[in-house]
Amino acid sequence: MSRQIPNSKRTSSSGLFARLRQFSHTFLFKVLVSVIAMGLIGLSSFVLYFYVQDSRTIDRFLSGEIFQHTARVYARPYHIYSGQRLRPDAVIARLQRAGYEPNGAKSADNGFYDMSGNKLTIRPSSGETTRLDFDKTGLAAIVKSKSGEVSDAYLPEELVTNLFSSQSREKRRIVEFNELPPVLVNALIAQEDRRFYSHFGVDPIRLVGALVASVRDSHRIGGTSTLTQQLTKNFFLTADRRLSRKVHEVFMAVLLERRVSKQQILTMYANDINLGQRGSFNIRGFSEGAATFFGKDLTALTLPEAATLVGIIPAPNGAFSPTKHPEKAKERRNLVISAMADMGTITKEEAAKAKATNFSILPAKIDSAEAPYLVDYIREQLLHDFSDDSLVNDNLNVYATIDPELQAAAVEAVSKGLKSVEEQLAPRYKGKKDADKLPHPQAALIAMERSTGGILAMVGGSDYGASQYNRITQAFRQPGSIFKPLVYAAAFEAAQEEHRKRTEEGEEHTAEPSPADSDAQAAEKSEKPIVTAVTMLPNHPVTFTYDGTHTYEPGNFHDEYEKWGDPVSARVALEHSLNVPTVEVAEMIGYDRVAKLAARAGLNGKIKPYPSIALGAFEVTPLEIARAWTMFANEGVRLEPHALLRVTGGGKTEKTYKYPETPVLTPQVAYLMTHLLEGVINEGTAAGVRARGFTLPAAGKTGTSRDGWFAGYTKDFLVIAWVGFDNNDDLNLEGAKSALPIWTDFMIKAAQLYPPADPEAMGFTPPEGIEFVKIDPLSHLPAVSACPETYSEAFITGTVPSMTCPLHGNPVSRTVRSLGQTIGKFFGRLFKPKRETPEQPSTSSR
Numbered sequence: 038m039s040r041q042i043p044n045s046k047r048t049s050s051s052g053l054f055a056r057l058r059q060f061s062h063t064f065l066f067k068v069l070v071s072v073i074a075m076g077l078i079g080l081s082s083f084v085l086y087f088y089v090q091d092s093r094t095i096d097r098f099l100s101g102e103i104f105q106h107t108a109r110v111y112a113r114p115y116h117i118y119s120g121q122r123l124r125p126d127a128v129i130a131r132l133q134r135a136g137y138e139p140n141g142a143k144s145a146d147n148g149f150y151d152m153s154g155n156k157l158t159i160r161p162s163s164g165e166t167t168r169l170d171f172d173k174t175g176l177a178a179i180v181k182s183k184s185g186e187v188s189d190a191y192l193p194e195e196l197v198t199n200l201f202s203s204q205s206r207e208k209r210r211i212v213e214f215n216e217l218p219p220v221l222v223n224a225l226i227a228q229e230d231r232r233f234y235s236h237f238g239v240d241p242i243r244l245v246g247a248l249v250a251s252v253r254d255s256h257r258i259g260g261t262s263t264l265t266q267q268l269t270k271n272f273f274l275t276a277d278r279r280l281s282r283k284v285h286e287v288f289m290a291v292l293l294e295r296r297v298s299k300q301q302i303l304t305m306y307a308n309d310i311n312l313g314q315r316g317s318f319n320i321r322g323f324s325e326g327a328a329t330f331f332g333k334d335l336t337a338l339t340l341p342e343a344a345t346l347v348g349i350i351p352a353p354n355g356a357f358s359p360t361k362h363p364e365k366a367k368e369r370r371n372l373v374i375s376a377m378a379d380m381g382t383i384t385k386e387e388a389a390k391a392k393a394t395n396f397s398i399l400p401a402k403i404d405s406a407e408a409p410y411l412v413d414y415i416r417e418q419l420l421h422d423f424s425d426d427s428l429v430n431d432n433l434n435v436y437a438t439i440d441p442e443l444q445a446a447a448v449e450a451v452s453k454g455l456k457s458v459e460e461q462l463a464p465r466y467k468g469k470k471d472a473d474k475l476p477h478p479q480a481a482l483i484a485m486e487r488s489t490g491g492i493l494a495m496v497g498g499s500d501y502g503a504s505q506y507n508r509i510t511q512a513f514r515q516p517g518s519i520f521k522p523l524v525y526a527a528a529f530e531a532a533q534e535e536h537r538k539r540t541e542e543g544e545e546h547t548a549e550p551s552p553a554d555s556d557a558q559a560a561e562k563s564e565k566p567i568v569t570a571v572t573m574l575p576n577h578p579v580t581f582t583y584d585g586t587h588t589y590e591p592g593n594f595h596d597e598y599e600k601w602g603d604p605v606s607a608r609v610a611l612e613h614s615l616n617v618p619t620v621e622v623a624e625m626i627g628y629d630r631v632a633k634l635a636a637r638a639g640l641n642g643k644i645k646p647y648p649s650i651a652l653g654a655f656e657v658t659p660l661e662i663a664r665a666w667t668m669f670a671n672e673g674v675r676l677e678p679h680a681l682l683r684v685t686g687g688g689k690t691e692k693t694y695k696y697p698e699t700p701v702l703t704p705q706v707a708y709l710m711t712h713l714l715e716g717v718i719n720e721g722t723a724a725g726v727r728a729r730g731f732t733l734p735a736a737g738k739t740g741t742s743r744d745g746w747f748a749g750y751t752k753d754f755l756v757i758a759w760v761g762f763d764n765n766d767d768l769n770l771e772g773a774k775s776a777l778p779i780w781t782d783f784m785i786k787a788a789q790l791y792p793p794a795d796p797e798a799m800g801f802t803p804p805e806g807i808e809f810v811k812i813d814p815l816s817h818l819p820a821v822s823a824c825p826e827t828y829s830e831a832f833i834t835g836t837v838p839s840m841t842c843p844l845h846g847n848p849v850s851r852t853v854r855s856l857g858q859t860i861g862k863f864f865g866r867l868f869k870p871k872r873e874t875p876e877q878p879s880t881s882s883r
Contacts, residue, residue, distance in 0.1 A: 106211060106429075106430055106431065106432035107199045107200045107201065107209070107428065107429050107430075108199065108200045108419070108428045108429075108431070108432075108433035108434070108435050108684075109196055109198075109199050109200075109210075109433070109434050109435065110196070110197045110198050110199070110200060110412060110415060110435045110437055110439070111194040111195065111196055111197060111434060111435065111436050111437065112194055112195050112196075112197050112437065112439045112440060112441050113194065113436075113437065113438050113439065113440060113491070113493075113682070114191035114192060114193065114194050115131055115191060115192040115195075115440075116189065116190075116191055116791075117169075117176060117179065117189060117190055117191070117192060118176070118179075118188060118189035118190075118794055119176060119177065119178055119179055119188055119189070120174075120175065120176065120177075120794065121175050121176045121792070121794075122174065122175040122176075122792060123171075123175045123176045124171075124175070125152060125155075125157050125169075125171050128157060128169065128192065129150065129152065129157070130332075130333070131192050131195055132150050132159065132192065132193070133333050133334045133336075133337045134195035134196060134328075134332070134333065134334060134441075135147055135192070135193040135194060135195040135196065136148075136196065136334055137149060137150050137159070137161075137193070138150075138336050138337075139151065139152075140158075140160075142336065144215045144216065145162070145336070147161060147162055147193060148160050148161035148162045148193070155170060155171045155172065156168055156169070156170055156171070157169040157171070159192075161193065165181045165182050165183050165184065166181075166182040167179065167180070167181055167182070167190060168180040168181075168182075194436060195441065196210070196328075196334075197407060197408065197412070197437070197439055197441060198328075198407045198408075198409075198412055199325075200412065200415075200416055200419075200428055200429070200435070201318065207318055207319040207320075207321050208315075208318045208319070208320055208321065208325045208329070209308065209321040209322045209324075209325050210322060210324035210325045210328065210335075211308055211322070211324070212304070212307065212308060212322070212323075212324045212335055213304060214300045214301075214303060214304045216324075216335060216336055217303065217304070217307055217323070217335070218335065218336055218338055218343065220338065220339075220340050220343045221307075221323060221335070221338055221343040221346070221347070222303060223377055223380070223382040223383070224340075224343045224344050224346075224347040224373050224374075224376075224377055225264070225303075225306075225307075225347050226264075226380075227373065227376040227377040227379070227380045227382060228347050228348070228350075228372070228373045228376050228377075229264055229267070229347070229350070230263045230264040230265075231380060232263075233263065233264055233265075233299065234299060236263060237291060237294050238263065238265045238266070238287075238290035238291040238292075238293060238294035238295075239263060239265075239266065239287050239290055239291060240263050262286065263290065264302065264303070264306055265290040265293055265294055265302055266286050266287065266290045267306065268290075268293070268302060268305055268306045268309070269286050269289045269290045269293055270286050271309055271310075271311075272305075272309070273289055274286055274289070307322060307323045307324075308321070308322045308323075308324070309321060309322060310322060310323065310326075310350060311353060312325070312326040312329070312330075312346065312349065312350070312353045313349065313353030313354045313358055313359075313360075314353075314354055315329055315502070318409075320353075323335055323346055326346050327342070327346070329399070330342075330345070330346070330359060330398040330399060331398065331399065332399050339391075339394075340374070340383065340387065340391045341370060341374070341391045341392075341394040341396075344370045344371075344373040344374045344377070344391065345359060345366060345369075345370045345373075345396070345398070347373050348366065348369030348370045348372060348373045349366055349369060357369050359396075359398050360398065363396055363398075366396065367396040370392075370396065371392045374388050374391050374392055375388065407444075408439050408441075408444045408494065408495060409501040409505075410495050410496060410497030410498070410501060410505075410507045410509065411437075411439060411444070411492060411494070411495035411680060413497075413505065413507060414492075414495065414507065414509075414510060414680060415435065415437055415680050415681060416428065418679075418680065418681055419435065419681070419684070422684075422692055423684070423691075431686055432686060432687075433684055433685070433686040433691065434684065434685045434686065435681070435684050436681075436682045436683045436684070436685070437680050437681060437682060438486065438489075438491030438492050438493060438679065438680050438681075438682060439492070439493065439494070439680065440493040440494060442790050443484055443493045443494045443786075443787055443790065444493070444494040444495075444496075446494070446783055446786035446787060446790065447482050447484055447494035447495070447496045447783055448496055449782070449786070450482065450758075450779050450780075450782040450783040450786065451480045451481070451482055451496045451499065451779055452499070453778075453779075453782055454480055454758075454760070454775070454776075454778050454779030454782065455478060455479075455480045455499055455760070457778060458478050458480070458745075458760055458768075458770065458775050459477065459478065461770060461774065461775075462478065462770070476762050476763065476764055476766065477499075478760055478761065478762055478768060478775075479498050479499055479508060479760070479761065479762065479763055480496070480498070480499060480758070480759065480760045480776075480779060481496055481497050481498060481507075481508040481509045481512070481659055481758070481759045482494070482495070482496045482509075482756065482757070482758045482759070482779060482780075482783060483495050483496075483509050483659055483660065483663050483678070483756070483757050484754055484755075484756045484783065484787070485663060485667075485678055485754065485755045485756070486753070486754065486755075487667075487670045487671065487750055487751070487752060487753055487754055487755045488671065489676065490664075490667055490676030490677055490678050490679055490696065491679060491680070491682075492678055492679065492680045493754070494783075495507075495509055495680075496509075497509050497510070497511075506763070508659065508759065508763075509658065509659045509660050509759075510658060510659075510660050511658065512658060512659070512759075512761075512763075513656035513657065513658055514656055514657070514658075514659075514742065514743070514744050514759070514761060514765070515653055515654055515655065515656055515742035515743060515744070516653040516655075516657055516662055516740055516742065516746060517652065517653045517740035517741050517742035517744070517746060517772070518614045518652070518653060518722075518738060518739060518740040518741060518746075518772070519653065519662060519666075519738045519739070519740035519746045519747070519748045519772075520635075520650075520651075520652070520653035520740070521611060521614065521619050521651070521652070521653070521738065522611070522666075522669060522710050522713075522714060522738055523631065523634055523635055523638060523665065524619055524622055524623050524631055524650075524651045525568075525607060525611055525619075525622060525710065525713065526634065526669070526702060526706055526707075526709075526710050527623075527626055527630050527631045527633075527634045528568035528607075528622050528625065528626050529568060529569075529706045529709050529710070529833065530634070530702060530703070530706050531567075531568065531626045531630060532567040532568050532569065532833065532836050533703060533705060533706060533833050533836070535567055536567065536833065536835040536836055540835065566625055567836050568607060568622060568625065568626065569607065569830075569832055569833075569836050569837075569838065570606065570607050570608045570709065570712075570713060570830050570831065570832070571606050571607065571608065571812055571817040571818065571830060571838065572606065572607045572622075573604040573605070573606060573817060574604055574605055574606070574607060574610055574617075574618035574621045574622065575603065575604050575617060575618065575621055576598055576601060576602065576603040576604055576605045576610070576615055576617055576618055577598055577603050577617065578590065578592065578598075578617070579591075579617050579620075579621065581620055581621075581624055581648045583624075583628065583647060583648055589620070589647070589648035589649060591616045591617055591620050591648070591649075591651075591652060592616060592617070594614065594615075594616065594741070594771075597615075598617075601613055601615060604618075605618055606817045607622065607713075608713055608716060608830070610622075611713050611714075611716075611717065611721070611738075612713070612716045612717050612720055612721030612722070613721050613722060614717075614721070614722050614738075614739060616651075616652055619651045619652065620648050620651045620652065622651070623648065623650065623651035624648065627646075628646035628647060628648060628650055628651075629646040631646065631650050631651065632644055632645065632646040632650060634701075635650070635665070637675070637699075637701045638664070638665035638668055638675060638701055639661060639664040639665055639675055639677075640657050640661050640662075640664075640665055641656075641657060641661060643655060643656070644657075653740065653742060654742075659757050659759050660678060662746075662748060662757050663678050663748075663755065663757045664676075664677065664678055666748050666750065666755060666757070667755060668701040668702050668707060669702075669707055669710045669711055669714070669736070669750070670711070670736075670750040670755050671707070672704040672707050672708070672804065673700060673701055673702035673703050673704050673706060673707035674698050674699065674700050674701070675698070675699040675700075675701045676696070676698055677696040677697055679694065679696050681694045682694060703806075704804040704806070705804060705806045705807055705833045705834075706833070708801065708803050708804055708807055708831065709807070709831055709832075709833065710736075711736045711801050712736075712801070712803075712831045714736035714737055714738055714749075715734065715735070715736045715801070717736070717737060717738050717739070718735050718736065718737050718749070722738075722739045722771075722772075722773050723737050723738065723739050723747070723749070723773065723777060725773050725774075725777050725778070725781070726749070726777065726780070726781050726784075729778065729781045729782075729785070730781075730785060731781050731784050731785050731788070733751050733784075733788055733793070733796070733799050734751065734752070734799050734800045734801060735749055735750065735751045735784070736749060736750055736751075736801070737749025737750070737780070739771065739772035739773045739776070739777060740772045740776075741770075741771045741772045741773075743761065743762075743765060743766070743767045743768060744759060744760060744761030744762075744768055745759070745760040745761065745768055745770055745771060745772040745774070745775030745776040745777075746758070746759055746760075746772045746776050747772050747773075747776035747777045747779070747780040749780055749784075751784070751799065752793075752798075752799050752800075752801070753787070753791065753793070753799075754784065754787055756780055756783060756784065758776040758777070758779040758780040758783070759776060760772075760775040760776045760779070803831065806833060806834050807831055807832070807833065807834065808831070808832055808834050808837065809829045809830065809831055809832075810829070810830055810832055810837050811824075811827040811828070811829060811830075812827060812828055812829070812830045813826070813827060813842035813844065813845065814826055814827070814828055815842075815844050816842040816843060816844045818838055818840055818841055818842045818843070819837065819838060819840075819841045819842065820841070820842050821841050821842050821845060823845040824842050824844075824845045825845070
């Protein structure tokens with residue numbers, strides 16, 4: 038049965054069509070069609086224009102290097118040996134930082150490790166497998182797969198940091214998709230873009246939500262972007278949130294999804310995400326974030342750690358900063374964990390356990406392990422051989438001498454030492470107006486491997502984020518008394534040369550004039566005096582004349598004279614840092630000889646041969662002092678402080694660095710200085726080293742100018758510490774109270790990190806040509822059998838005084854000598870020349 042349409046409806050429909058046909062012939066209809074056509078053409082042109090422009094932008098971006106492949110800086114290999122007090126977890130932490138993964142992981146940068154019972158097996162991607170056996174005391178045995186059991190080995194180099202671009206101070210470590218741990222990917226998708234794998238760059242559901250939210254504010258769009266949109270905004274667009282930018286972001290996100298895979302998008306996002314700032318550096322990418330906040334490789338992240346990194350994304354420097362607002366960051370972490378449980382990527386039990394984990398990140402100190410001052414120094418050295426563009430883009434591997442554990446110890450020692458200095462200075466500022474605006478002291482430390490000159494740690498100031506001024510390499514300051522060892526070394530060198538000359542001439546000269554000599558003979562022998570550790574020197578105010586008419590009148594620290602006696606031996610003068618005797622030594626051998634030794638030691642050419650040279654009244658950097666002191670620590674050979682070992686790239690070695698070893702002193706002179714400098718630590722101004730608990734054999738010297746210094750070495754390390762003001766104000770604090778505590782704290786920690794395999798072998802061994810003689814402490818001459826007390830002193834063979842102690846076993850000579858000393862002191866003070874205004878500054882140094 039067919040349905041009939043009422044006539045009235047048919048008439049109405051036909052009338053409507055008739056009116057439309059009639060309207061289509063009107064002028065108004067033609068105008069509307071034209072407007073719509075023009076609109077469609079305009080829209081198509083608009084879409085086509087942006088499609089072409091944005092496609093070109095994206096294609097150019099994808100055709101080149103997406104990220105700068107900045108050079109990676111690796112630390113020196115870690116030396117291990119049987120019997121070492123070493124825990125398995127410490128080794129595993131180092132392996133993780135070196136890019137090793139636990140056995141069973143999908144991939145690893147450099148190899149895998151496996152802990153089973155008390156045995157740790159290390160399987161590098163190339164080379165021998167190594168097994169470490171542990172017992173209750175530490176590392177019991179090291180077994181190589183091919184070599185069998187060995188006494189020692191080296192753990193692989195761990196990544197310290199990436200160099201930064203000269204245009205942008207940011208840190209980034211590039212990773213591939215297979216290096217992204219699933220727990221991190223799952224956390225990211227659960228929190229930021231749950232439909233990531235199903236949308237085409239834009240999530241319509243989230244987009245509608247954003248448009249609804251915009252009704253309240255037509256100028257702002259809510260933060261509901263997909264991961265692809267976030268990536269597009271970061272790479273191509275500005276950070277503003279206007280509607281026009283949002284439309285552009287959507288358009289480019291769709292284009293980007295058509296060009297690359299979801300895995301590529303995740304990888305780019307993971308390498309680019311901003312995770313806040315540490316010091317002066319922006320932290321870019323999850324890999325750098327893992328190293329910064331947790332001190333580990335990205336692949337070693339736990340569930341709570343991965344959730345933390347994802348949670349802080351919206352405001353890493355603001356409300357969710359884990360360093361500024363740890364409670365808020367913890368709340369965000371737990372929110373991410375809950376989102377993962379809702380998606381089913383983790384169980385409720387795993388979520389509950391992860392939420393119960395303590396929230397913990399590394400302290401906000403960028404320079405603890407990354408050694409930014411040292412990395413800056415490395416970068417400067419690399420620019421001698423590589424362009425800035427090469428360092429940023431050529432994916433170079435830089436192998437350096439840095440030791441991350443010692444670097445952290447150096448930072449800790451400087452921080453602790455500066456706090457102590459501030460406390461000592463606090464009474465001076467009390468009650469002063471604007472005391473909080475007064476300058477604060479700074480400190481610096483450089484630690485080197487004694488036998489090579491390799492720089493293990495460098496701290497150039499208290500806060501790299503506040504100032505990148507490196508006081509180790511850039512601050513020129515008066516070294517004060519840490520220069521005095523060069524004066525005595527020059528004197529011992531002159532003595533050795535004089536003895537050699539006399540020997541070659543076949544003369545039986547002695548180090549001191551003999552009582553049997555005539556006055557003329559004694560005067561001839563005294564023209565070039567042979568200075569030894571027992572040479573007696575004046576210890577009272579003396580005016581020194583130089584250049585014919587100029588005078589110089591130094592004073593002892595705090596004008597101390599009688600406390601140490603007058604005269605004093607060279608040993609006592611150096612141990613207690615007495616100024617007058619030291620200038621006397623410089624005058625005896627010639628100021629020019631001291632200046633020449635300073636130049637040979639690697640100090641700058643501005644040092645002039647004036648009396649004040651003996652007290653360090655000239656300017657050098659701590660790095661120069663470190664270079665000069667290598668000659669004392671290495672049997673007279675000057676080593677070049679360095680941080681670079683080799684650079685590789687593209688599977689080949691680009692450059693291997695070699696450094697000169699320059700003989701400056703004979704081994705005998707170098708040993709004499711070490712022997713005397715041991716006395717400074719054991720008996721002299723640096724006795725605080727022992728009082729603070731450092732017990733290993735060591736040689737060192739305090740220094741006080743306007744700054745505080747300490748230089749010292751063991752058979753393992755050579756370390757220089759400095760404390761002072763950047764504006765060169767007088768610290769007015771001895772090196773023993775400012776720099777010495779920093780040096781000692783570092784050395785104690787270094788000995789704990791690298792305990793000597795044989796503590797008995799840590800003493801300094803004298804070379805051939807050194808002999809030890811018993812000395813009477815009163816006469817400072819070789820002792821006789823009647824001397825009640827003696828001490829052992831070192832001499833270069835042939836320079837031992839020929840006279841023996843006259844004070845014991847002969848009452849007459851003892852009385853005469855005592856009377857002569859008393860008369861000599863009286864007339865010496867009575868006829869002391871008046872002081873004139875010196876041309877050179879008078880330095881009270883200790």
